[in-house]
Amino acid sequence: MNSPLDLLDRPAPTAPADLTLRRGAARVLIDNWTGASTVPSRTLYPHQWSWDSAFVAIGLRHLSVRRAQRELESLLAAQWADGRVPHIVFNPALPHDAYFPSPDFWRSSTAGRTAGAPSSVETSGIVQPPVHALAAWLVHRADPAESRRRGFLARVRPRLAAWHDYLLGRRDLGGGGLAAVVHPWEPGMDNSPSWDRALKRVEPSPPDTFRRADLDHGHPADRPTDLDYGRYVRLATEYREAGYDDRAVRHRFAVEDPAFNALLIVSELALAAMARELGLPGQRHTERAAGLTRALVDRLWDEQAGLFRVRDLHTGAPVDERTVSGLIPLLVPRLPEHIVRRLRTTLTGARFSAPATHLVPSYDLTGHAFDPTRYWRGPAWFNTAWLIERGLRTHGFQTDAERLRTGFLTEAGRSGFAEYVDPATGAACGTRHFSWTAALTLDLLSTDPKEAGS
Numbered sequence: 001m002n003s004p005l006d007l008l009d010r011p012a013p014t015a016p017a018d019l020t021l022r023r024g025a026a027r028v029l030i031d032n033w034t035g036a037s038t039v040p041s042r043t044l045y046p047h048q049w050s051w052d053s054a055f056v057a058i059g060l061r062h063l064s065v066r067r068a069q070r071e072l073e074s075l076l077a078a079q080w081a082d083g084r085v086p087h088i089v090f091n092p093a094l095p096h097d098a099y100f101p102s103p104d105f106w107r108s109s110t111a112g113r114t115a116g117a118p119s120s121v122e123t124s125g126i127v128q129p130p131v132h133a134l135a136a137w138l139v140h141r142a143d144p145a146e147s148r149r150r151g152f153l154a155r156v157r158p159r160l161a162a163w164h165d166y167l168l169g170r171r172d173l174g175g176g177g178l179a180a181v182v183h184p185w186e187p188g189m190d191n192s193p194s195w196d197r198a199l200k201r202v203e204p205s206p207p208d209t210f211r212r213a214d215l216d217h218g219h220p221a222d223r224p225t226d227l228d229y230g231r232y233v234r235l236a237t238e239y240r241e242a243g244y245d246d247r248a249v250r251h252r253f254a255v256e257d258p259a260f261n262a263l264l265i266v267s268e269l270a271l272a273a274m275a276r277e278l279g280l281p282g283q284r285h286t287e288r289a290a291g292l293t294r295a296l297v298d299r300l301w302d303e304q305a306g307l308f309r310v311r312d313l314h315t316g317a318p319v320d321e322r323t324v325s326g327l328i329p330l331l332v333p334r335l336p337e338h339i340v341r342r343l344r345t346t347l348t349g350a351r352f353s354a355p356a357t358h359l360v361p362s363y364d365l366t367g368h369a370f371d372p373t374r375y376w377r378g379p380a381w382f383n384t385a386w387l388i389e390r391g392l393r394t395h396g397f398q399t400d401a402e403r404l405r406t407g408f409l410t411e412a413g414r415s416g417f418a419e420y421v422d423p424a425t426g427a428a429c430g431t432r433h434f435s436w437t438a439a440l441t442l443d444l445l446s447t448d449p450k451e452a453g454s
Contacts, residue, residue, distance in 0.1 A: 021413045022445050026063055028417050028438035029056065033067075034091065036074040038439075041419070041431040046098050048075060048089040050128040051188055052436050054135040055383055059439025061142035062446040068139045069152050072132060076159045078123050081116020083166030085132065086123035087185060101236060108244075115244045125244040126183045126236065129260045130167060133160045133267035137274060157274045164271065167264060168288065170246040174313045177295035178256045179264055182246070183235050184228075187257040187325065189362065189376040191228055193369035194310040194321045198253050201314070204230025205237065255319070258300050258308035259328035259387075265292045266331050293332055301339060302326075306346035322351055322364040323376075324384045330391025340395045347388065348400065354423035358407025359385050361423040372422045373429050380423040382412060382437040386444070405444050412441045 032038045037048040038056045045052070053075045060068035078089040086108070088099075096102040103122035106112075112125050136156050140147040147153060173180040181187045184195045207226055235253050242249035268289040272282035300308040302318060307326035309318035329335065330343050346352060351364045359380035363370055371377040385408045392401035411426045412418075417437040419430025 018445055021409060021441060024413065025059070025417065025438035025441040025445075028433045029060060029063065029435060029442075031433065032435045037071055037089070038435050039091075040435045041433065044419075044431040046094055047091050050075060050085055050087045050089075051131050051383075054131040055386070055436035056439045057135045058138050059436075059442040061139045062442045065139060065143040065146050066150075068142070069147070069150065072136055072139065072156060075132070076156060078118055078121050079159055079163065080112065080118065080123075082170065083162035083164075084115075084127050085130075085163050086117075087126050087128040088124040090122045092122070101233070105236070105240075107240060111240045112244045117244070125239055126186050127167075127181075128186060129188050129263045130163060130179075130267050131263050132163065133270040133274070134263070136160060137270035140274070140277070153274050153278055157271065157278065160267070160271060160274075164264065164268060164288075168292075173246070173251065173254050174256055174299075174311070176256075176299050177291055178261050178299060180251075180254050180256050180313060181260055182239065182249075182251045182254050184232060184253065185236075187255075187260045189259070189323070189325060190232075191225075191374070192321075192323050192325070192376045193363055193367065194257075194319045194323050194325065195253070195255070196321075196369070197319065198255060198312050198314065199228065199231045202231040202234055202252050204228075205233040206230070209233070252314075254313040256299060256311040256313065257325055258296065258310065259325040259384075261292060261296050261300075262308075262329040262331050263387075265289045265296065266333075268292065269333070290334070293334055296329060296332070297336065297339065300326075303342070306342040306349075321369070322346075322367060324352070324360055324362045324381075324388075327352065327360065328384065328387050328391070331387055331394065332391075333394050335395075344392070344395075344397055344400065347392075354380065356424055357411050357421065357426045358403050359411060359421065359423050359426075360388055360404070362420075365423070372424060373427075375420075375430075378423065379420040379429050380411075381420045382408060382434075382440055386440040389444070409441060409444055412437050417441065 029038060032042060037053060039046050040049050040052045053071050057068040057071040060071055079085050090103045096104050106124045108117040108123045108125055109119050140153055167179040171179040184190050204227055207230060239249055268285045272285035275282035299311055302309045307322060308329050309326060311318050327343055327347055351366055352360055354361055361378055361380050362376045363378045369377055373379060385404055389401050389404045411421055414426060415421050415428035416432040417434055418428035418432055419434040421428055
């Protein structure tokens with residue numbers, strides 16, 4: 001394994017500003033590395049998070065392909081027998097009060113035994129967006145010879161296929177061919193206004209039954225409210241008490257999310273590419289990607305709004321909120337052309353255009369619930385900017401993509417690789433030295449823009 005100094009001294013862009021930014025991003029990832037994986041933040045998020053590790057691997061491939069492979073392998077080692085990849089893998093060396101909900105809340109090895117939770121490591125019982133196959137394919141492409149030498153794809157592909165099988169089987173709760181999420185933490189956009197109406201159906205857990213560790217490191221004005229947090233706890237408790245069995249629990253929160261399913265489509269295409277690389281048939285994955293794309297358009301596209309909507313499976317109706325999740329399907333390569341054009345118009349219009357930073361707010365700038373600093377209710381996030389930048393290039397909008405790329409790199413450096421920023425001012429919010437911000441900075445500095453959408 002490479003030493004930290006080796007990672008900093010890898011070939012890099014020659015522009016002094018780019019070199020300074022690159023070294024700063026690399027230092028964040030070195031400091032947040034635990035020996036087997038990368039924590040999102042040493043303070044606020046001290047364990048391994050699922051989609052964070054996927055984004056981290058995408059950036060690490062430019063420093064050390066071996067370390068990028070290890071990032072994904074360590075996460076997949078905690079996969080459940082039913083195929084799910086848990087959203088947190090806990091570090092047993094840390095005290096339980098380092099983060100809440102903690103291992104003794106989730107009780108994965110006991111409450112999740114029937115669902116196939118591993119006995120050797122404690123995890124959460126819910127999931128996060130399936131960006132992992134895309135990450136694994138990009139890591140392979142960074143050094144195919146090293147990947148083949150270690151048998152990387154041959155080892156991770158079956159696990160990733162099982163992960164997708166879980167989502168497309170047990171999580172097709174709406175019966176329309178899309179994967180559903182059953183907790184606001186699962187789509188990764190924890191307190192999005194898209195969840196507000198559905199959460200009102202949930203009686204919150206009493207505040208004296210849990211202690212929020214996030215407020216030790218984050219300002220309350222930036223974080224979800226206590227009321228919402230109580231509802232998150234209630235939903236997680238009910239899932240745990242049902243043994244994390246999607247067929248046994250009555251999900252009081254169940255929605256189909258555009259970004260979650262768009263990432264599943266792109267990762268299905270990545271699995272098809274992996275299969276071809278390994279000399280295996282990939283048609284099953286391309287067909288599933290095509291079916292998911294049709295379902296995404298049929299069930300979630302809103303022509304009048306010009307973006308994709310969340311669908312609440314309890315009411316069967318789309319949620320009348322405009323969020324960044326509805327723009328991320330730009331990633332999907334075979335969207336109908338008129339939808340691509342409408343998404344681009346929405347992205348560059350008044351609701352999602354923040355001229356001062358060139359970043360994309362997480363929620364409609366003109367919306368009733370907009371808050372420029374409160375978590376997913378308005379701030380601009382760097383991982384969603386990376387996804388949209390890639391989507392723009394996929395569909396040939398190179399000028400728009402370059403503007404977003406430039407805004408990303410400027411604000412990432414200026415904010416100290418913040419978790420997220422105020423879209424209008426660029427003021428840093430959340431924690432600093434955030435791993436996926438640093439990792440995706442490395443990717444945008446290192447990847448040829450002409451190839452970024454391939």
